[in-house]
Amino acid sequence: MEKTGADGFDGFVTARWSALFHLARLLCGGDRHRAEDLLQEALVKLWFAWPKVADEAPEAYVRKIMGRAAARSARRRWWGERPVDRLPELAQTGDMSAAVAERSRLETALAQLTPRQRAAVVLRYYQDLSEKQVAAVLGVPVGTARSHASRGVARLRQILADVIDPVG
Amino acid sequence: MDHFEQELARMMRDSQEYIPFASEQRERLREGVRARRRLRAATVAGGSVLLVAGLTAGLFLLPKGPAVDRPQGPLTRPGTSSSSSPAPSTSSPAVSPTQSHAPGTPTGTGTTGGSSPPSTFPSGSVDPTTFPPNPPATTATAPATSTVAQGTRTARPPVSSPPAGSHSSG
Incomplete structure (x- = not known):
């Protein structure tokens, strides 16, 4: 029984690792190490809850844990994010592909949002959740989730104005 | 969802x-x-240890607390019953002389009622033996009055029996 549960857990993690890691990376504003810590912490919690959530929606469980932890991360001391007026100097992109450059630009822009705004924006546009679902994941009222998402998008609209051309 | 959001x-x-x-x-x-x-x-182990320690401390301290503050109630005496009233039974003249002469009944009512002098007349002390000079004379002259007199005397044991002696001695 436990062996079957462990196999199921390993299979789930192996199959969904890449997608979950990308979600964690977006939630952390592109910080690879923090994203790995966040995902590891969520998967450890999933291991102990696996008998309950294995037959239901384990990915939704991980998403909720990561979303809430990322939104709370502003209170942690090791979170040293500070908003700046100008974008930090990007790495030389001479031999980088356009996709990698675009990803770096996106992650840099996401890093300038507050953790709650970033979590709301990522869950709303990357996970394609409704405002009600975003509110449920973050554990906040719908109006609060909507406010975080709209403010985050407005901020990204300013930052990425030169990357994403507005279409009239 | 506008173009930027897409x-x-x-x-x-x-x-x-x-x-x-x-x-x-x-x-x-x-x-x-x-x-x-x-x-x-x-x-879990730490919680269990704390729980056991707390229970032990509670069981150790609880019995001592209320015993100290408990008000002290009236002491119960072995030979008396607490239900009877103290004063009227000892000096009650309503007790019939026949009951006072009877070996079992008068002493029971008299001693249980009289809580103040119970030690002087434990159970059968109301008998004429407590008053050696009176019984022979009174019983010989008038039986009815003698019983009444004895009944009144038994009601007041310490004062009534030795008046002559006290006068003679003092």
């Missing part, structure tokens, strides 16, 4: 790169599970 969603999806679940990450995950399991075990 582009934002596309950028988020397109930026995903395939990253396999490496063995080092698997080992780190297992280590995290083991560490959390140890933490849970330690938490």
